[in-house]
Amino acid sequence: MEFKPKTIGVLTSGGDAPGMNAALRAVTRAAISNGIKVKAIYRGYKGLIDGEVEEFTSQNVSGIIQRGGTIIKSARCPEFPTKEGREKAYETLKREGIEALIIIGGDGTFTGGRIFAQEYNVPVIGIPGTIDNDLWGTDATIGYDTALNTIMHCVDTLRDTATSHERVFLVEVMGRDAGFLTLNAAIAAGAEAAIIPERATIIEQIEAAIGQGKRKSKNSSIVLVQEHAIEGGAQAVAKMMEHEHPEFSTRVTILGHLQRGGSPTANDRILASRMGIAAVQALLEDQRNVMVGVKNGEIDYVPLSKAIKQKKDIKDEKWEAIQVLSI
Ligand code: ADP
Numbered sequence: 642m643e644f645k646p647k648t649i650g651v652l653t654s655g656g657d658a659p660g661m662n663a664a665l666r667a668v669t670r671a672a673i674s675n676g677i678k679v680k681a682i683y684r685g686y687k688g689l690i691d692g693e694v695e696e697f698t699s700q701n702v703s704g705i706i707q708r709g710g711t712i713i714k715s716a717r718c719p720e721f722p723t724k725e726g727r728e729k730a731y732e733t734l735k736r737e738g739i740e741a742l743i744i745i746g747g748d749g750t751f752t753g754g755r756i757f758a759q760e761y762n763v764p765v766i767g768i769p770g771t772i773d774n775d776l777w778g779t780d781a782t783i784g785y786d787t788a789l790n791t792i793m794h795c796v797d798t799l800r801d802t803a804t805s806h807e808r809v810f811l812v813e814v815m816g817r818d819a820g821f822l823t824l825n826a827a828i829a830a831g832a833e834a835a836i837i838p839e840r841a842t843i844i845e846q847i848e849a850a851i852g853q854g855k856r857k858s859k860n861s862s863i864v865l866v867q868e869h870a871i872e873g874g875a876q877a878v879a880k881m882m883e884h885e886h887p888e889f890s891t892r893v894t895i896l897g898h899l900q901r902g903g904s905p906t907a908n909d910r911i912l913a914s915r916m917g918i919a920a921v922q923a924l925l926e927d928q929r930n931v932m933v934g935v936k937n938g939e940i941d942y943v944p945l946s947k948a949i950k951q952k953k954d955i956k957d958e959k960w961e962a963i964q965v966l967s968i
Pocket of ligand 1: 654655656686716717718719720721722723746747748749750751752753754756771
């Protein structure tokens, strides 16, 4: 069946991620080339509730593919989880003549979008934009590759100073509940260990990391710590280490929001461009409440409900790689 909305809305919501602009550009241009009007909604669900809407032409999205962040801004919106908030959001859609929504964001954004879609019978298509890569049903999310590269470069820089002293450097990495970013950055940067929520207890991981270092008679180690692997993050790990192994001096680096910024990598720009086009295509095919994903290199669509609820696994092979490579 073919569905041809006259006007669609697009928004970016939740944590921002490099490549969101590239996705916005692709959605805008794919829609316009199919004769569909595009209205950009500023500040995610907040702008939907407040009516911060602007019609976009192809020119509005020129010169943005290389820019990090999102030109239409993002926000966390405590009103959207309420019935009253969503009702106001629907009023905006009606007033603006928006017949379908493309939402670019993560888990929270999709949860809200799904509820809204069911309540008001509005087709909603999700594009995964999050540095955490924690969504089920897609091999990669927009922003993940850029963040991975940013972290890798930071750790490379840190290594220069780390090797000049006898220390354990603990680098705290983002990732919400997921260890993908930490584990893969650890492999890419050649870290001695990664501490992630999905594997072993913290103390076991610390012992393993120290053990690896000793075996090599290395005088310094770099350990990547996922921010929520333990309450208190890398600082808490440092305290534990100093308690258990006072012979080691520890240094903590929290990368924080550095990880979210920067110009998107080629991989993220390509992924975002493909996903933006595929999201418009999904609407034209009358698909509803699905997320655009990539599986084995091909575009794939998965129900939002699955993307939100199911948990993506860390591959054992990747986890074992760290152990093998740090001997
Ligand atoms: P992300 O999309 O990056 O996971 P958040 O978790 O902050 O970011 O979610 C973005 C926004 O989505 C929230 O500020 C809120 O407006 C909306 N949202 C999140 N969870 C829900 C929910 N359970 N019901 C309705 N809206 C939600």
